[in-house]
Amino acid sequence: xEIVTRFAPSPTGYIHIGNVRSAIYxxxxxxxxHGKMILRIEDTDRERYVEGATELIEDTLEWLxxxxxxxxxxxxxxxxxxxxxxxxxxxxxxxxxxxxxRAYADPTPPEKVNQYREECNKKKIPFLxxxxxxxxxxxxxxxxxxxxKAEPKDYEWVDEVMGEMHTGPEVLDDIILIxxxxxxxxxxxxxxxxYEMGVTxxxxxxxxxxxxxxxxxxxxxxxxxxxxxxSLPHILAPQGxxxxxxxxxxxxxxxxxxxxxxxxxxxxxxxxxxxxDGTEQEIYSKEELIERFSLSxxxxxxxxxxxxxxxxxxxxxxxxxxxxxxxxxxxxxxxxFWPKAAxxxxxxxxxxVLSIIYDRLKTLSDLREMTGYFxxxxxxxxxxxxxxxxxxxxxxxxIEEMLKVVISRLNKIDDWTSEKLQDAxxxxxxxxxxKPAELFSLIRISLSFAPFSPALNLTLGVLGRETSLAxxxxxxxxx
RNA sequence: GGUCUCGUAGUAUAACGGUUAGUACAUCGGGUUUUCAUCCCGACAACGCGGGUUCGACUCCCGCCGAGAUCACCA
Numbered sequence: 001x002e003i004v005t006r007f008a009p010s011p012t013g014y015i016h017i018g019n020v021r022s023a024i025y026x027x028x029x030x031x032x033x034h035g036k037m038i039l040r041i042e043d044t045d046r047e048r049y050v051e052g053a054t055e056l057i058e059d060t061l062e063w064l065x066x067x068x069x070x071x072x073x074x075x076x077x078x079x080x081x082x083x084x085x086x087x088x089x090x091x092x093x094x095x096x097x098x099x100x101x102r103a104y105a106d107p108t109p110p111e112k113v114n115q116y117r118e119e120c121n122k123k124k125i126p127f128l129x130x131x132x133x134x135x136x137x138x139x140x141x142x143x144x145x146x147x148x149k150a151e152p153k154d155y156e157w158v159d160e161v162m163g164e165m166h167t168g169p170e171v172l173d174d175i176i177l178i179x180x181x182x183x184x185x186x187x188x189x190x191x192x193x194x195y196e197m198g199v200t201x202x203x204x205x206x207x208x209x210x211x212x213x214x215x216x217x218x219x220x221x222x223x224x225x226x227x228x229x230x231s232l233p234h235i236l237a238p239q240g241x242x243x244x245x246x247x248x249x250x251x252x253x254x255x256x257x258x259x260x261x262x263x264x265x266x267x268x269x270x271x272x273x274x275x276x277d278g279t280e281q282e283i284y285s286k287e288e289l290i291e292r293f294s295l296s297x298x299x300x301x302x303x304x305x306x307x308x309x310x311x312x313x314x315x316x317x318x319x320x321x322x323x324x325x326x327x328x329x330x331x332x333x334x335x336x337f338w339p340k341a342a343x344x345x346x347x348x349x350x351x352x353v354l355s356i357i358y359d360r361l362k363t364l365s366d367l368r369e370m371t372g373y374f375x376x377x378x379x380x381x382x383x384x385x386x387x388x389x390x391x392x393x394x395x396x397x398x399i400e401e402m403l404k405v406v407i408s409r410l411n412k413i414d415d416w417t418s419e420k421l422q423d424a425x426x427x428x429x430x431x432x433x434x435k436p437a438e439l440f441s442l443i444r445i446s447l448s449f450a451p452f453s454p455a456l457n458l459t460l461g462v463l464g465r466e467t468s469l470a471x472x473x474x475x476x477x478x479x
Numbered sequence: 480g481g482u483c484u485c486g487u488a489g490u491a492u493a494a495c496g497g498u499u500a501g502u503a504c505a506u507c508g509g510g511u512u513u514u515c516a517u518c519c520c521g522a523c524a525a526c527g528c529g530g531g532u533u534c535g536a537c538u539c540c541c542g543c544c545g546a547g548a549u550c551a552c553c554a
Binding site: 121166181236303429 | 482483485486490491492501503504505514548552
């Protein structure tokens with residue numbers, strides 16, 4: 001049987017890292033089995049609806065490379081994929097339930113319901129609406145919610161992650177199927193949609209585990225088969241033991257993209273947070289994840305979100321792309337992350353800069369801070385030079401003298417390549433009798449006035465003869 | 480409070496009932512001609528507690544403790 005999974009977010013804002021994973025796993029499962037993934041927008045709560053949220057969700061999924069086979073934009077045989085446009089479908093199924101006596105109109109005003117609830121809370125007994133069930137012969141009219149009529153009993157089922165589950169009759173209640181505004185609740189709508197759309201695996205956060213018996217009762221009453229149920233443990237906030245949410249400052253996936261985190265790294269990190277294939281592999285491409293994924297190896301406890309590891313993985317991916325696909329492939333990912341001054345330079349030059357600095361990047365946005373001196377002469381800061389821990393024992397005149405020796409030697413280089421430059425630097429060490437730390441710091445700082453920079457011969461090589469010598473001369477004059 | 484779930488180093492995780500409890504991130508130390516990083520080497524560090532079952536338990540069972548979820552006309 002074809003495997004059909006779905007990601008069914010509600011458009012209430014951006015997708016943050018706490019909840020993308022419930023899009024990743026369904027995607028992997030569907031691709032692995034040559035099945036389908038559906039994107040369905042659960043927009044039945046008009047109060048929480050956020051304009052533009054659907055686009056944000058689509059954008060995030062596309063960036064991560066999680067393409068869907070049915071849903072908004074691409075369409076499909078089960079359209080529409082917005083729940084707000086499927087009202088008639090829910091009502092048709094609801095009528096079926098009314099006819100079989102498993103749903104009833106509830107004329108009780110909300111205040112009364114709250115009153116019942118408070119009474120129970122006061123008596124410290126569980127609140128079950130079915131104990132307050134009103135006259136169930138009322139005709140269902142607009143403006144009146146429709147409730148499920150529960151038949152308390154035991155339920156057993158298998159959760160693909162949590163294993164065998166069982167509950168008693170005390171968890172079953174008369175839940176609302178259709179709200180008074182005519183829109184269905186999640187509890188009802190998702191069941192109808194999943195069935196109509198042929199979803200075989202319902203993957204969602206563990207918070208739905210407690211409601212599952214009620215869903216099971218609805219499947220039964222509707223006389224439709226139940227899909228496989230997969231509860232995904234929460235991603236926990238860095239502090240505390242609560243699930244990661246926007247209130248914890250959970251960043252949107254888009255935000256990480258803007259910070260220069262690669263989609264590959266994001267997908268890799270999130271997929272492996274709460275899942276592993278049993279090997280010691282750390283770096284997985286999307287294709288490898290699709291191949292190796294298995295429901296049975298999803299962890300059943302929550303996993304804490306660790307941004308440091310994400311950034312480490314991002315560094316790994318940055319280097320992997322550079323080494324395996326070449327400088328140009330990585331360069332293409334860096335567009336938009338360069339300092340403004342870089343615009344005046346050729347692509348070729350920028351690729352050279354990238355080639356010597358890429359292994360120092362944690363995120364692409366580091367380029368802005370780290371490459372400034374390749375595109376504009378740095379401001380000369382004599383303090384920085386004289387107070388450097390390797391240089392401070394030298395007097396100004398000694399520094400000036402050293403610079404002159406360096407300049408005259410570099411001037412003699414006929415072929416300005418990193419190899420020749422390295423030879424010249426080695427000779428200078430012998431000639432001056434200085435330690436590398438001392439001589440190289442002097443040159444490095446004079447060229448960049450940056451806290452750090454790539455290997456000296458490479459920096460000189462990329463900067464070029466003219467710029468390098470001009471900067472060294474400028475420093476010699478300023479001292 | 481009822482119901483359900485979870486519990487290996489700081490973090491993410493591995494381990495047919497038999498291993499010096501493995502790996503990665505982080506941290507600390509060292510190495511690679513400056514710096515920052517990469518890379519390499521090394522160190523620190525864990526089975527929540529208590530009972531069983533067993534020749535032997537991180538692994539199976541029970542109890543406790545701790546953490547979380549849920550008990551909405553939100554999803």
